[in-house]
Amino acid sequence: MQQQISVITLGVADIARSRRFYGEGFGWEPVFDNEEVIFYQMNGLMLGTWLKDKLAADMRREGAGPGPYSLAHNVASADDVAPLIARLADPGGKILREADAPPHGGFRGYVADPDGHGWEIAFNPAWTIDAGGHVKFGV
């Protein structure tokens, strides 16, 4: 079977607030949006932000959810990590962890979006990212 993820859908409380975070923080442009859902074309998959009640109803799931998970956006150098974390705080992000060096190498910090979804902002010298944003294990 294809090792393929087609969408990550984040439940959000307020579409406009979420759009501001992803638009002004990351600078990403939607490929589709209406009053309840926005899709962003990513590197070979879609990121969706959907009103959380609609998502919970669609997936027949209510309640607190399964606990920790994170999304990551990788940058080209260690020096790019802290400025992006600072930039994401401005349109409603909450810094969870300021950037520092993890034991396995590289450099990273964490920011929660306005709905609490956690993003790792990382430089990882052991992984390759091509010009189209495609991420590959190894160099």
Added chain:
Amino acid sequence: MQQQISVITLGVADIARSRRFYGEGFGWEPVFDNEEVIFYQMNGLMLGTWLKDKLAADMRREGAGPGPYSLAHNVASADDVAPLIARLADPGGKILREADAPPHGGFRGYVADPDGHGWEIAFNPAWTIDAGGHVKFGV
């Protein structure tokens, strides 16, 4: 900025149980694994499964988390949806919603992995998936 997601990391309670679900259910092969984390090379990004206490400590986050979110794996036809959902139930998945047709078209159902992370299994005729698994908005 690149519209790029590099990793989705799911917190898991038991690495072996999680490996069985992704290996026997989806049939995916790890590109890296040790006693606390496994990485799967996906379509231009990585899927990580990491012991949940380690992930929570790394991201400086504790507690229930932000509520609903889902991952999706898309298949090539509506007829492929129900068999994959059934197959995922066998190695420890929990069916949240049996496959049916959503109002926006296509066909889909939801399965939670053994740690409760929700996967939508979907056929979406409005999106393109190439031979490498890369997903694009539109046809």
